[in-house]
Each structure stands twice: as C-alpha cells, then as structure tokens.
Amino acid sequence: MEFPGRALLMRNVTVDRTATSAGQITVRWTKPRSTPAFADPQQFRVLRAQGQGGTQTFTQVGPLITVAPNTNDTTYVDADPSLDTQNRAYTYKVEFLSQNVVTETATAASSVRLEGTATPAVSTTDLNTIDVRWTYNVPWDNTRQPTVIYRRGPDPSGPFVRIGTATSTATGGSYRDQGTATQRLIKGQTYCYYVETTGTYNNPEKLPSGLVNLSQQQCIAVRNVPCAxxxxxxxxxxxxxxxxxxxxxxxxxxxxxxxxxxxxxxxxxxxxxxxxxxxxxxxxxxxxxxxxxxxxxxxxxxxxxxxxxxxxxxxxxxxxxxxxxxxxxxxxxxxxxEDCQLFLLPNIFTPNGDGKNDTFRPKVFTPIRRTHFTVFNRWGVKIYESSADPLINWRGGGSRSEGGASPSVVEGVYYYQAEVEFGDVANTKRTYKGWVQITR
Missing domain, CATH: 2.60.40.10 (Immunoglobulins)
Known part of the structure; x- marks a missing residue:
C-alpha cells in the first residue's frame, strides 16, 4: 500500500557505550506521514539483528512504542544486558503499525564497526603505525562529509582527541595513524579509537541530513616486533x-x-x-x-x-x-x-622387446629441459639423431626419428654424443660422449 507523504526513515544507529555486556546503542528514525493521516493506534516496533548484513534474523527489542503526537523523530535506547558492542556490530530496522497492521518498514541500518591493526617499526628509520578500518551498512550517504577519527592514549585516563579525517565510501573507510612529529606512537603502549560518521539522504532539502553516528571504541596495542x-x-x-x-x-x-x-x-x-x-x-x-x-x-x-x-x-x-x-x-x-647437474648413461642395453632395459635412457639424472642425442657406428657413420625426448629413450632403431617403423641396428658397440640442457635457471649445457653396447 502506498500513501502520499514521507516514508519511514532510519537516521541514527550510534554506539553510546562500548562493553562486552550491557553495551548501549541509540536508534533514531523519522516517522512517516501520509494524507489522509494514519489511523490510530499508531505504533513502532524496533527489531535487531547481529552483524551488518547478509542472512540475518531480526528479533523485536523492547515493547511497542506509541507514536507521540507533534513529533518528527523517535528514539530508542537499546541497553540490553546482553548487548556486546565491544566485539559485535548490530543492525536495526523499525516497523510502523497502524491499527496493529504493519504499514511501513524502514530500510535497515547497522552500527559503525571499527577494527584496527598495529604495525610496529622494524628498524630505527621506520614509524610505528596503527591502521583503523570502519564498516557500516546504512541507507544514508556517508561519503559527502569526512569521517572524523578520535584517539586516546597512551594515557588510558586521558581524553579522546581528534587526530584526523578520512573520506568514507558507501560501506566504510580507513585511516593510518603514524602519530605526530612531536608525539610518535610508542611500542608497548595501547591506543584507543572511535570514529564519527556524518551522513545525509540524497535529497537533504526534504530528507534528514547531518546524521552523526559513532562507532564503538577499539583499543589496539603496539607490541614489540617479533625477532626475525x-x-x-x-x-x-x-x-x-x-x-x-x-x-x-x-x-x-x-x-x-x-x-x-x-x-x-x-x-x-x-x-x-x-x-x-x-x-x-x-x-x-x-x-x-x-x-x-x-x-x-x-x-x-x-x-x-x-x-x-x-x-x-x-x-x-x-x-x-x-x-x-x-x-x-x-x-x-x-x-x-640450485639443482645439481647430474647425468649418467649406461654402457649396455637390450632392446629385445622383453620389457626390461628396452630403451637407452639416463640411469641417473637431474631435471633436464632438452637433449640432442646422436649415435654413430664404429666407422663414424651417424645412424640416429633426435631431440624429441629429453630422456632420449632410444629403442635401438637406425632411423633419424622415433616416428614410424625403424630398422633395428645390429648388435655391437656404438658411440654417442648427448648435448644436454639442464632445467636449472642458468640453462646449463653440457656435452656427454661415450659408448654403449647393444645386446639383443
């Protein structure tokens, strides 16, 4: 059902208190308007889910809230004793009921979640740094106004002070803290942070703007670097x-x-x-x-x-x-x-088809990229030559390639030359010469 007027809009999900239990988050929204007016009774239902999106299960928190007359915004302070704002983000949505029927549901909005990582200096010329990252899933736009970063430390009782700003994206942002020229981050110390985002809807003349929301506080220790x-x-x-x-x-x-x-x-x-x-x-x-x-x-x-x-x-x-x-x-x-360059050919092989020692190949070898192999008879006549197989695998044929049928050479002693290119980075090349006896 559609009504002329203004929709139900979320405007704030801000962390008031950071704690592993009994944390606190304030949720605000702008009530819908319609012509003609919604029928009484008019009420809001606040629902909460853990996390910032994806598959979430929303459950009602607190009782139904009766719409106050002559007000635009409604606030709910979630101080559930089980609320863990230290370790978790939460997402809220609000339903508007007219005569006990859900008439509108606001687009859900999450709290701002802050994480951080310390990078200790490894050398005396480096700086200790802490990278903080924040995420959110909200229906308003946080990119038009800079996000403000606050830090406390190393004195844990000191105040939070503004240390910088960063431009956020539609889902979050990041900032690298290197300290200042007069106060660098110190190893062995802990620093605490929170960020303040400022959002607006795309039509600020008619929709809410200046939507300020705070993340939880996140404390990060700059530890000594592990020994190398x-x-x-x-x-x-x-x-x-x-x-x-x-x-x-x-x-x-x-x-x-x-x-x-x-x-x-x-x-x-x-x-x-x-x-x-x-x-x-x-x-x-x-x-x-x-x-x-x-x-x-x-x-x-x-x-x-x-x-x-x-x-x-x-x-x-x-x-x-x-x-x-x-x-x-x-x-x-x-x-x-590196690989060693090892290569040893036997002095005898028996290409008789019995499946044992039927091919002439290296007995010992390390990775080989290519071998150019040539065989000569006792009178120096070349009877075989091939570069097709790095491991040679000559079957005792007399043709110059391994393809097709090839006549077998007679038994006897033959002389070979193997030009081997090894598989090392340097492409080492070595030439091996020797003799082999063929026995069938």
Missing part, C-alpha cells in the same frame, strides 16, 4: 654426488623426487624484539628470480621443516615469526639452492 628468524637451507654437495654417479641409485622413470630441509633460529633483530612467538610462516619460490609465496604455517615449537615431493630442488625460502596478536617479524634471509 635466521634461516638455513641444507645444500646438496654436487661435487660429491658427481664423483660417485655409479654408486647412486637409479632415478625413477617418472623423474627425480627431492626433499628440501629447512631450519631456523631467532635473531636479536631489532634490538627490542620479542621472543614470544606463536607460529612461523614459511614462504617459497620455485626459482631464484620468482617472488616468494606463502607455503605453510608451523607452530612456534617447530623450528625445522621438510618440503617434500619436489620435482626440482631449485628453490628459495624465507621464514617470518608471528606473535599471538598476529604481529609479524621482518622476513628472514632468503635462502636458495
């Missing part, structure tokens, strides 16, 4: 491995599988760092020039990690300490390693 870890990545002894290739186990047909082993300990950087660590974040890059990305988190009791099932041991790592409040240390040193 010092990382060690176990390196492979490539020279030792290369000197005993014939003693190494055969590389699986599917390719090598590696495990990188990391260990770390806390440093004393910065000088006032905290050793109260809750966890460690590990970061990984598959190659030296790649950016680090998050790998995993381990508990503070663990100061080592095995990164398993890798197709290449080439990688870089870093570790970051985290305290119980989520404060992060500086990243550790970046520890990197």
């Amino acid at each position: 870890p010092v990382l060690r990545l176990q390196q492979s002894n490539c020279d030792s491995l290369a000197s005993r290739l014939f003693d190494l186990p055969a590389t699986p047909l599917s390719g090598p599988v590696y495990t990188n082993r990391l260990s770390w300990q806390l440093s004393t950087t910065p000088a006032d760092c905290s050793r109260a660590i809750a966890a460690y974040n590990l970061y990984y890059a598959p190659a030296g020039q790649d950016s680090l990305r998050f790998l995993t988190t381990v508990p503070a009791t663990q100061t080592s990690y095995e990164h398993r099932n890798l197709s290449s041991e080439a990688a870089c790592y870093a570790v970051q300490a985290v305290d119980s409040s989520g404060t992060l240390s500086a990243l550790s040193n970046r520890a990197c390693k």
Whole structure:
C-alpha cells in the first residue's frame, strides 16, 4: 500500500557505550506521514539483528512504542544486558503499525564497526603505525562529509582527541595513524579509537541530513616486533654426488623426487624484539628470480621443516615469526639452492622387446629441459639423431626419428654424443660422449 507523504526513515544507529555486556546503542528514525493521516493506534516496533548484513534474523527489542503526537523523530535506547558492542556490530530496522497492521518498514541500518591493526617499526628509520578500518551498512550517504577519527592514549585516563579525517565510501573507510612529529606512537603502549560518521539522504532539502553516528571504541596495542628468524637451507654437495654417479641409485622413470630441509633460529633483530612467538610462516619460490609465496604455517615449537615431493630442488625460502596478536617479524634471509647437474648413461642395453632395459635412457639424472642425442657406428657413420625426448629413450632403431617403423641396428658397440640442457635457471649445457653396447 502506498500513501502520499514521507516514508519511514532510519537516521541514527550510534554506539553510546562500548562493553562486552550491557553495551548501549541509540536508534533514531523519522516517522512517516501520509494524507489522509494514519489511523490510530499508531505504533513502532524496533527489531535487531547481529552483524551488518547478509542472512540475518531480526528479533523485536523492547515493547511497542506509541507514536507521540507533534513529533518528527523517535528514539530508542537499546541497553540490553546482553548487548556486546565491544566485539559485535548490530543492525536495526523499525516497523510502523497502524491499527496493529504493519504499514511501513524502514530500510535497515547497522552500527559503525571499527577494527584496527598495529604495525610496529622494524628498524630505527621506520614509524610505528596503527591502521583503523570502519564498516557500516546504512541507507544514508556517508561519503559527502569526512569521517572524523578520535584517539586516546597512551594515557588510558586521558581524553579522546581528534587526530584526523578520512573520506568514507558507501560501506566504510580507513585511516593510518603514524602519530605526530612531536608525539610518535610508542611500542608497548595501547591506543584507543572511535570514529564519527556524518551522513545525509540524497535529497537533504526534504530528507534528514547531518546524521552523526559513532562507532564503538577499539583499543589496539603496539607490541614489540617479533625477532626475525635466521634461516638455513641444507645444500646438496654436487661435487660429491658427481664423483660417485655409479654408486647412486637409479632415478625413477617418472623423474627425480627431492626433499628440501629447512631450519631456523631467532635473531636479536631489532634490538627490542620479542621472543614470544606463536607460529612461523614459511614462504617459497620455485626459482631464484620468482617472488616468494606463502607455503605453510608451523607452530612456534617447530623450528625445522621438510618440503617434500619436489620435482626440482631449485628453490628459495624465507621464514617470518608471528606473535599471538598476529604481529609479524621482518622476513628472514632468503635462502636458495640450485639443482645439481647430474647425468649418467649406461654402457649396455637390450632392446629385445622383453620389457626390461628396452630403451637407452639416463640411469641417473637431474631435471633436464632438452637433449640432442646422436649415435654413430664404429666407422663414424651417424645412424640416429633426435631431440624429441629429453630422456632420449632410444629403442635401438637406425632411423633419424622415433616416428614410424625403424630398422633395428645390429648388435655391437656404438658411440654417442648427448648435448644436454639442464632445467636449472642458468640453462646449463653440457656435452656427454661415450659408448654403449647393444645386446639383443
């Protein structure tokens, strides 16, 4: 049903008292008008839901409110003993009843919710900062007037003072507090904040404007930065491995599988760092020039990690300490390693179709990008050449490609040259020459 006149409009949902219980929020709205006038009795029903939107369940708070004559706005102070304004936001809506029938429902409006994160200085040239963020879900426009930020601290008994303003969006805003030139934010101290938004409806000549709403108070501690870890990545002894290739186990047909082993300990950087660590974040890059990305988190009791099932041991790592409040240390040193370049071909293979040792391929190898393989008979005549398979997999054919049928070469000794391009970052290239005996 539609009536000529003014709609029922929410205008305030402001936090009066911040507390985990017995918090207080004041709700105001502008009563509807119609021609002809609404029939008595005229009443309002206030409903509340937890959160700022999404799927919400609204329940009535307080008794029905009888419409006062000759007034435009109505106020309800929600001081429910269970109201937790410290940790939760709330959304309110109001229903207008005429002759006990819901005639209009105002668009719901939430309280302003404030959160914050402290970033302690890691070095003497950095500043301690606190980033505060606020959100809301309201039918009015908070973008036309700046949001005012207030702070108290480090003296917990001192007053709140205005420290700055910020432009809000349709859903919230943010502000970075770096202190002032004469009063910087101090590690080990706690600072409390609230914000004041000022909203208006899109037609302020006919609709309410100057809608001032306060967030809850949010206190944030600037903690000492956790000590930065010092990382060690176990390196492979490539020279030792290369000197005993014939003693190494055969590389699986599917390719090598590696495990990188990391260990770390806390440093004393910065000088006032905290050793109260809750966890460690590990970061990984598959190659030296790649950016680090998050790998995993381990508990503070663990100061080592095995990164398993890798197709290449080439990688870089870093570790970051985290305290119980989520404060992060500086990243550790970046520890990197490269693949060894190992390649060993056998001296005999038996391409007789029995499924055993039917192809000529490396016995030991590390990641390979490309192999150009050439075979010669004892008189130096080239009988086979291919770059199709990095692992060669020659079947003893005499054609120059693996495609189609190829005549088998006779038993005997043949000489090869393998020009191998390894899969490392440097694209290392090496040439291997040798002989192989074919027995059928």
